[in-house]
Structures are given as structure tokens and as C-alpha cells.
Amino acid sequence: MSRAGHRHRDVAIISFAQLPPVARDAARDEAELVQPVVNQALAEAGLTRKDIGFTVSGSCDYLIGRPFSFVSALDGVAPWPPIAESHVEMDGAWALYEAWVRLQQGDVDTALVYAYGKSSLGDLPAILTTQLDPYYLAPLGIDGISLAALQARALLDSGRASERDLAAVAAARRGGDAAALLGAAYTVAPLRAHDCPTVADGACAVVLAAGDVARRSARKAWIRGIDHRVEPHQLGSRDLTCSPSTTTAAEHAGVASLGAIDVAELHAPFSHQELILRDALGLGASVSINPSGGALVANAMMVAGLARIGSAAARIHDGTARTAVAHATSGPCLQQNLVCALAAEVSP
Amino acid sequence: MSATRCAIVGIGQTHHKAKRSDVSIAGLVREAAARALADAELDWKDIDAVVIGKAPDMFEGVMMPELYLADALGAAGKPILRVHTAGSVGGSTAIVAAQTVISGVHRRVLTVAFEKQSESDAMWALSPRIPFQPQLTAGAGGYFAPLVRAYIHRAGAPAEVGMMVAVKDRVNALKNPYAHLRIKGIDLAMVRDSPMLWDPIRYLETCPSSDGACAMVLTDEDGAKASPRPPAWVHGLATRSEPVMFAGRNQVDPQAGRDCAREVYAQARIGDPRQDIDLAELYVPFSWFEPMWLENLGFAAAGQGWKLTESGATALGGSLPINPSGGVLSSNPIGASGMLRFAEAAMQVRDQAGEHQVDGARRALGHAYGGGSQFFAMWIVGRERP
Numbered sequence: 018m019s020r021a022g023h024r025h026r027d028v029a030i031i032s033f034a035q036l037p038p039v040a041r042d043a044a045r046d047e048a049e050l051v052q053p054v055v056n057q058a059l060a061e062a063g064l065t066r067k068d069i070g071f072t073v074s075g076s077c078d079y080l081i082g083r084p085f086s087f088v089s090a091l092d093g094v095a096p097w098p099p100i101a102e103s104h105v106e107m108d109g110a111w112a113l114y115e116a117w118v119r120l121q122q123g124d125v126d127t128a129l130v131y132a133y134g135k136s137s138l139g140d141l142p143a144i145l146t147t148q149l150d151p152y153y154l155a156p157l158g159i160d161g162i163s164l165a166a167l168q169a170r171a172l173l174d175s176g177r178a179s180e181r182d183l184a185a186v187a188a189a190r191r192g193g194d195a196a197a198l199l200g201a202a203y204t205v206a207p208l209r210a211h212d213c214p215t216v217a218d219g220a221c222a223v224v225l226a227a228g229d230v231a232r233r234s235a236r237k238a239w240i241r242g243i244d245h246r247v248e249p250h251q252l253g254s255r256d257l258t259c260s261p262s263t264t265t266a267a268e269h270a271g272v273a274s275l276g277a278i279d280v281a282e283l284h285a286p287f288s289h290q291e292l293i294l295r296d297a298l299g300l301g302a303s304v305s306i307n308p309s310g311g312a313l314v315a316n317a318m319m320v321a322g323l324a325r326i327g328s329a330a331a332r333i334h335d336g337t338a339r340t341a342v343a344h345a346t347s348g349p350c351l352q353q354n355l356v357c358a359l360a361a362e363v364s365p
Numbered sequence: 366m367s368a369t370r371c372a373i374v375g376i377g378q379t380h381h382k383a384k385r386s387d388v389s390i391a392g393l394v395r396e397a398a399a400r401a402l403a404d405a406e407l408d409w410k411d412i413d414a415v416v417i418g419k420a421p422d423m424f425e426g427v428m429m430p431e432l433y434l435a436d437a438l439g440a441a442g443k444p445i446l447r448v449h450t451a452g453s454v455g456g457s458t459a460i461v462a463a464q465t466v467i468s469g470v471h472r473r474v475l476t477v478a479f480e481k482q483s484e485s486d487a488m489w490a491l492s493p494r495i496p497f498q499p500q501l502t503a504g505a506g507g508y509f510a511p512l513v514r515a516y517i518h519r520a521g522a523p524a525e526v527g528m529m530v531a532v533k534d535r536v537n538a539l540k541n542p543y544a545h546l547r548i549k550g551i552d553l554a555m556v557r558d559s560p561m562l563w564d565p566i567r568y569l570e571t572c573p574s575s576d577g578a579c580a581m582v583l584t585d586e587d588g589a590k591a592s593p594r595p596p597a598w599v600h601g602l603a604t605r606s607e608p609v610m611f612a613g614r615n616q617v618d619p620q621a622g623r624d625c626a627r628e629v630y631a632q633a634r635i636g637d638p639r640q641d642i643d644l645a646e647l648y649v650p651f652s653w654f655e656p657m658w659l660e661n662l663g664f665a666a667a668g669q670g671w672k673l674t675e676s677g678a679t680a681l682g683g684s685l686p687i688n689p690s691g692g693v694l695s696s697n698p699i700g701a702s703g704m705l706r707f708a709e710a711a712m713q714v715r716d717q718a719g720e721h722q723v724d725g726a727r728r729a730l731g732h733a734y735g736g737g738s739q740f741f742a743m744w745i746v747g748r749e750r751p
Contacts, residue, residue, distance in 0.1 A: 025469075046497075072606075078449075079428040083493040084421030085451055088736050092608045099621035101628075102606035102740075103457055106422065106429055106449040115446065115461060121468030148428040152389060155427075247435045247445045254436070265442065348432040353445070 027363050028120050029237035032061035032224045033327030033334075038217035038315035041137035047076075047086055050133040050220040051093030058129070058222035062234065066095060069224075070125025072102045073116050075109035075132040076319050079144055090133055101125075108132065109221065109323030110245075110284075110345030110355050116225050117243055126228040133220035134319035141216050141318065149349065150250055161349070162213055166205040168257040168350040169289040173207055175258045178292050180207055186288040187211035189306075190313045214286035219317030221324045238330035238341070238359045242271035245355035250348070257350050263297035266356040272298065272342055275358050279338035280305045282325035284345045286312045293351065294344060304342075308332065322346065326357050333361050370750060371466040372589035372596035373711040375405025375582030381545040381696035384483040385576035390425060391437035394479045397578035397701075398438055401475065405582040406593045409439035412582070413471040418448040418458025418478040419700030420735075423490040425481050438477065452648065452735030453604070454478065455703025456742030459581060459731075460602045463744070466583050467599075473588055478705075479578035480698035487574050487699065503563060505650065506571060508737060510563035513653040515617045517565065522656065522671035524565070528556040530652035531570045531694060533680050538691025540681075540720035545575045545696040570652040570694075577698030579705045589750075597711035600728065600751045601632030602744040609737060616738045622661040625741040630663070633728070633745035638663050642745070644686040644713055644723045645730040646706035650693045655679065658732065659687070681721065689713070689721040703733025707744055714748045 034057035036042070036050065051074075059065060072094060078086045087104045096102065105111050109132025116128035136144075145161030159167075172178050180199060188195040191211060201209045226234055246262035246269075248255055272278070281304050285291035291306070291313070300306065307313075309328040312321040322345025329341035339361045347353040377400025379385070385393055394417075402408065415438050417431045427433065431447040438445070450457040455478040462476035488504040516522070535551040538544035548555070551569075559568040589596040605625035607614060614620070626638070635641040647658045656670035664685060665673045673679060679687035688694070690709040693702050710731035712718045718726075728747045734740060 077429065078421050078423065083495065084423045084490050085493065085736065087449065088451060088609060088739075089495065091606060092610050096606055096608050097611055097613065099605040099607040099619075099624050101604055102450075103448065103461060103604060104450050106431075106447050111446060115464075118461075118465050118468050118470055121470060122464065144428065147426065148432060150433040151425070151427045151430075154433075245444050246442060247432070247440050249436050249441045250433045251436060254441075262442070347429070352432055352435075 026121050026123060026227055027239055028117055028225050028227045029231040029234065029239045030223055030330035031226045031231065031234040031236055032058045033331050034058040034061065035221035035324055035327065036219050038219040038317045040217060042135065042218040047090035047133060048093035050135065051090045051131055054220045054222040055094055055129065055131055058224050062224040064127065064224065069127050069129045070101065071116060071119045071128040072100050073104065073112045073128065073130055075105050075107050075112035075323065076134065077106055079147060080134050080136050080138065080318055082138055108319050108345050108347055110326055113223060113323055113326055114243055114245060114355060117240060120225060120227045126226060126230045128225040129222065130225065130323065131220065131222040132320045132323045134317045135218045136216050136318045137218050162208065163205050164349045165287045166208045169207050169287065171257045172289050172293065177258065178289060182292060183212050183288040186291050187313065190310055208287065212288040214312055214316035215314055217315045217317040219320045221320050221327055223323060223327050236334040238333035239363050241275060241358040241360050241364055242269065243357040244269035245353065247353040250352060252350060258293065260293050260297035260351050260354060263294055263344065263354040263356060266354055267298050270356045270358045272356060272358045275340040275360055278304050278340050278342055280308060280329055280332045280341040282309060282329040282343045283307055284312050284322045284325045286316045288313060290351055298342060322355065329359050333359055369467060369469055369585045371463045371583055371585065371599040373581050373746065374584050374589060374592040374596045375401040375407065376708045376712055377401035377404060378543050378579045378705060378708065379577045380543050381575040381577035381698055383573065383575065385481065390430060390481050391434055393481055393576060394434055394477050394578045395437045397580040398475060398477050401580035401582050404594065407473065407582060412439065412473055412475045414444040414465060414474050415440040416446045416448065416458055416462035416465065416474060416476045418454040419480055420451060420454055421490055423485065424487060425484040450735055450740050452699060453703050453733040453740040453742045454735065455579065455701050455705065456707050456731065456733030457604055459704055459707045460604060460742055460744065462583050463599055463602055466585050473582060473584045475580060475582055477578060477580040478701040480700040481576045482574045482698060483576050506563040506566055509651055510566050512616050512738065513565060513651060516653060516657050519617065520668040520671055525553065526656060526671040526674050527570050527652040528553050530649065530655045530674060531556045534688050534692045534694040537681055537689050537721055538695035541691050544691045545573050566651050572650040572693045572697040575696050575698040577696060577701050579701045579708050581708055595715050597714045597746040598750050600745040600747045601629040603628040604742045607739045609739065617657065618661050618667065619738045621739055622734065622741045625743050626662045629743045629745055635745065639685065642728055642730050643726045644689060645732060646690060646709045647687055647732045648693055648703060648706055648734050649688060650697065652694065655687055686723045689718065689723055703742060706733055707731035711746045714746050
């Protein structure tokens with residue numbers, strides 16, 4: 018879809034900072050969530066606000082329960098003198114995509130990306146009902162966990178996974194014994210509490226750099242490719258047991274060109290979704306999946322996708338990985354997916 | 366890496382009304398998108414990606430509606446981005462879309478902005494109760510009226526200037542078949558006699574609340590060559606944002622607006638905007654913002670903008686037509702209002718504006734602002750390839 022023979026400008030993630038996700042961070046407002054992670058990400062990048070060429074964020078008004086939440090959050094960046102800035106009503110991973118696009122133009126070398134989410138102010142599964150087609154789906158009143166349970170049921174019925182496989186994912190991320198987890202009661206069958214995300218309040222920030230700033234930077238995780246795709250919204254139009262948009266995004270992000278993948282950070286809020294995503298990305302047993310714990314153990318809405326990219330980059334920064342795949346999702350039952358291919362080495 | 370030029374080859378908008386009860390939200394956005402594709406003589410399958418924008422989701426009561434709208438916009442299997450930068454969002458959305466072309470990431474992008482305000486009460490959605498801040502229970506007018514008062518006081522402007530803008534934009538709207546407000550016989554007396562809503566802003570000096578959408582097809586140089594109709598070329602684009610809580614702000618003449626204008630003029634190699642720009646579509650939701658923005662954008666010196674308006678220069682037959690489409694004062698689907706400014710500017714340099722065409726328009730400014738006069742998005746479009 019991009020221009021034939023077009024070569025992207027090399028862009029690196031040079032720092033990543035996140036608040037420790039907590040179930041309820043009652044004391045912080047939007048700006049107070051954003052300010053510490055922005056300050057830390059800039060400090061770790063060795064940059065100040067004045068060095069940043071473009072700023073972009075991701076968040077969602079419906080979590081805070083009021084319009085223009087991102088406007089208040091911007092004060093956490095102290096944008097004075099005025100800055101070149103944008104915002105997506107999406108997970109911060111898509112803000113990072115917009116920043117990567119902006120850096121392709123070549124006139125600026127640095128971008129600050131941040132995301133925040135405060136789900137503790139409302140009933141998240143019920144709020145997610147309002148994300149559905151307002152004419153045909155939302156009136157049915159199906160909540161976020163029930164939608165995921167429909168998808169899990171479809172996967173089990175396909176014979177490609179069992180409840181034991183779901184428990185094995187939960188045990189791997191949360192610790193504990195898979196067999197013992199199967200003794201727990203269903204939350205919404207076939208999902209048990211351990212299959213559902215631990216919802217958190219949180220914020221994170223990433224600094225991107227290209228050109229000389231990237232070359233001078235102490236730590237670099239090069240973005241070898243990034244792409245995102247959406248699927249039809251109507252659940253009946255989709256095969257919920259697979260994620261073709263993830264596969265397409267991975268192809269366009271050049272995941273295959275990475276060679277052996279050391280780490281994958283998958284934005285799978287539900288245990289069965291990790292299985293679907295591993296299939297969609299063709300990840301073998303040698304890949305370390307979600308060493309951060311992933312979105313199952315800390316699902317800070319609008320943050321968790323960007324945090325997957327940041328966490329994958331952090332593994333390259335600390336030298337424990339040479340290559341990594343990061344994934345972010347949005348919408349009911351993995352409707353929209355983003356894939357980012359990262360490497361310690363710049364593209365050949 | 367190779368930056369390319371960006372051109373607008375398709376433009377579409379809906380008929381804007383208080384209630385478009387004849388269409389769903391999806392039907393509304395699809396109406397504008399289909400018109401843009403028809404203008405470009407392209408099909409849904411020709412589009413590489415969709416960039417969609419709207420103001421707060423509370424206006425329709427649908428959280429992140431782009432997920433649901435992906436089907437109607439032919440986005441399945443493609444990338445879709447959703448932008449939200451308050452009132453400036455229609456402009457910012459076009460800019461994000463243009464950047465995916467300029468960066469070489471996509472070749473043909475559909476960008477759409479909409480609001481279906483009849484689904485809710487925009488006054489309510491614009492009056493949030495924010496902890497530790499005084500609640501504004503009077504919508505956007507309640508926020509902006511003190512800024513207008515400050516402007517009138519500082520500039521020593523006569524009261525008629527705001528009313529003149531209200532009349533001029535509604536006269537222009539009578540020439541725009543898509544406009545929401547089409548007030549036959551509009552004149553100064555009618556504006557003067559309309560109720561005072563937020564002193565000094567009268568009812569007829571205020572924008573309506575509309576259902577509507579706008580869409581454009583943006584493409585690269587090859588796409589522009591293949592265009593069946595003359596393209597509009599992007600000569601410059603820029604955004605600037607400034608804080609909420611900062612005592613050093615001048616909300617009457619915001620620094621972010623001045624910086625954004627300086628940047629976009631530099632990109633378009635505009636030395637004197639008064640001479641080098643043939644017309645502007647400015648985001649004027651309350652009449653007095655015309656002279657305020659004329660100063661902020663460098664068309665007039667500080668305190669002098671009202672004289673430009675008063676002289677008649679900003680009328681359709683004047684030397685610097687402002688809002689020949691009728692502007693936000695005549696159609697205001699908030700999320701789309703910025704993109705309508707950008708699209709109307711492009712229509713003018715494509716000689717596509719019909720009855721409200723400015724003769725010989727070669728370069729035009731599209732302008733949008735949002736938040737508490739703190740988010741700005743602008744582009745300059747031209748008839749010639751830059």
C-alpha cells in the first residue's frame with residue numbers, strides 16, 4: 018500500500034517510562050498521570066521539552082467520563098512556548114504510529130508520545146458496551162467481558178484450544194498452577210477471573226528519535242516497520258477465532274525480515290486472545306512471550322498497547338533481546354490491531 | 366525517505382441541518398465520503414487508509430465510533446486512525462491524513478470528519494464539571510464571551526462589527542447549497558434584535574448546532590497527475606497547542622495561533638498574508654472571532670482587525686473574502702467544522718465553489734481552532750504545484 022520501492026526513514030525508540038499500574042490511582046488527575054512519565058522519558062533520553070519536534074498522545078474521554086480529558090492532560094507536558102501537537106482517541110500505540118509517520122517527513126528528528134488511562138472512575142465492562150454499533154449491537158447491552166467470552170467460546174468450539182490452554186496462559190503470566198486455576202468458578206463462561214484482565218490506572222511515555230539524535234542516543238530500539246489494520250465491526254462478519262488484521266499488519270511491518278524473534282509483547286487482555294495472536298503472528302516456542310506480564314496482569318486502558326511497544330523496546334535497550342515484536346489492539350474481540358517490528362540493529 | 370507533495374483531488378460534504386434524522390451516523394459519514402470519492406472518480410478499493418476525526422464522543426454517545434464506522438467507510442483490512450483535538454479536530458485530521466501522504470506511507474487517503482449533534486445536547490457536553498475547576502454551565506459561548514468582551518475593550522471596536530460579520534456570513538451561506546442556516550432577508554436589524562445569549566454575543570452572532578460531515582481524498586504527485594479535475598496542492602500545514610492552566614496566556618490573541626500562522630506562512634513562502642492570500646476560511650463560531658483571528662493571523666495589526674471587517678474587505682466581493690462558504694456561523698457540525706474550512710479553501714483554488722466562488726482564487730488559508738483558544742490547525746492550499 019505504501020509507494021513502491023519506498024524506503025522508510027530509520028526511527029528508534031530511545032526511552033520508555035511508565036507508572037507502576039495500580040488498580041485505582043484516585044489522587045492523580047490527567048496532568049498528574051502524564052507529567053511524571055513524560056519527565057522520566059525525557060530525562061532518560063537526555064532531552065528537554067525544547068528538543069522535541071512533535072508531541073502526540075492517546076487517551077479516551079469515556080474512561081474519565083467527561084469530554085476533552087486530553088486537553089487537561091496536555092498541561093502535564095507544560096506546552097509553553099506552544100508546541101506542534103496532536104491527539105488520537107485511541108491507545109497510545111496509534112499515537113506512536115502517528116509520530117513515526119511524522120518523523121518520516123525528515124524535518125524533525127524527535128517525537129514525544131504518551132498515553133494515560135483511568136478506568137477506575139467507572140464500570141469498564143459496561144462502558145465498553147458504548148463502543149459498539151449504537152443501532153444494532155449496543156442496545157443488546159453486551160459488556161466487554163461477555164464479548165470476549167463469545168470469542169473464547171468460538172475458539173474452544175473450533176477445537177484449536179481448550180480451557181486448559183487458557184489456564185496455561187494465565188498461569189504463565191500470573192504465576193501459579195494451571196490445573197489449580199481450572200477449579201475456579203466462571204466469570205462469564207468459558208472465562209474465569211484469571212482469564213480476564215486486571216484493569217489498572219496508568220500512564221506511559223516513549224521518546225522516538227531519528228537522524229543524529231538517534232545516532233547519538235545511548236539506547237536504541239530501531240523500528241524496522243510498523244503497520245495497523247482494522248476488521249469489520251460486526252462480529253458476525255468476522256471469524257473470531259483468528260486475527261487476520263494482525264497477520265496483515267505483521268506482513269506490512271516486515272516482521273518476517275527480523276529473522277529469529279527473541280521477544281513478543283502481545284496486547285492480549287484475555288488469555289484466549291494471546292493464543293489467537295500467537296497464531297496470527299506465527300510465533301514459535303522459542304519466542305519469549307510477554308516477559309512484562311502483558312495486559313492480562315495490568316490492563317491500563319489506552320496505555321497497554323503503547324506499553325507493549327515500550328516494554329519490547331526496553332528488552333532491546335537492556336540487551337536481553339536483539340529482535341522483538343510488539344502488538345496493540347483496540348475494539349471488541351481484537352477488531353483493530355497494530356504490529357511494530359523492533360531490532361537492535363538498523364535496517365540493512 | 367523521500368517527502369512528496371500532497372494534493373486534494375476529491376471533496377465532499379453533506380447537507381448540514383439541525384437534525385439529519387434521515388440518516389444514521391454511518392449514513393452521514395458515508396454520504397460525505399461517497400461525494401469525495403465521486404469527485405475524485407475513485408472507488409472505495411482505491412483508498413489505502415482512512416483518517417477520521419470528530420470532537421468529543423459524548424456528542425453522539427458512542428465511545429470511539431470509528432470502530433463501528435470502519436465498515437461504512439470501507440476501512441476493513443486497511444489502517445484507520447481517529448484524531449481528536451477538540452474544535453480544531455477537522456483541521457488536525459486533514460493534517461494527519463496529509464502527513465501519511467507526504468511521508469510516503471500512503472498514496473491515496475480518505476479523510477473524514479463529522480458530528481451528529483442532534484444525538485445529544487452539545488451544550489451539556491461542552492459544560493463538563495471538572496474537579497477543582499469552576500463549572501461552566503453555559504457551553505462554549507459562556508467560555509468565549511469574556512474573551513470577546515476583552516477584545517472589544519482592548520481594540521475599542523464599535524458594537525456593529527460583530528453584527529456585520531453575522532450578516533455577511535449568512536449572506537454568503539445563501540449561495541452555499543450545503544449550508545445549515547439560510548436566513549432570507551438577514552440584516553443588521555435582525556441581528557441586533559435577536560436575544561442576547563452571552564453578553565455581548567447575540568443569538569444571531571452564534572453558530573448553530575448541526576449534523577454534518579466532510580470528506581476529502583488526498584494523494585501524492587502521481588495521484589494528482591491522474592486526477593480528472595484540477596487538484597488543490599498543499600503549500601503548508603501546521604499545528605500548535607498551548608496549555609490550559611498558565612497565567613502567561615493571552616487567550617484573546619493566543620501565541621499558539623500566531624506561531625502556527627508563522628509556521629504555515631513560512632512553509633508556503635508567504636511574506637505578507639494580506640497580499641499573498643486570496644481568501645481565508647476561518648473558524649469563527651461567534652461573530653467577533655473574525656476580527657480577532659484577522660489580527661492573530663497577521664492580516665491586520667493588533668487592535669485593527671475590526672477595521673478590515675468594517676471596511677467590507679472580508680465580504681465575498683472584497684479584497685480579502687473571509688468565509689465565502691458562510692463559515693461556522695452558518696454550519697457547525699463541530700467535529701467537521703475545521704475540515705469544512707480546509708475543504709472550502711481547497712474548493713476555492715480548484716474553482717469548484719459555485720455561487721460562492723472567489724474570482725481568481727489561487728491561494729487560500731484553511732484555519733481551525735479548539736479548546737479554550739489553545740489548539741490551532743492550519744493549511745495553505747494553492748492552485749499551482751508548490
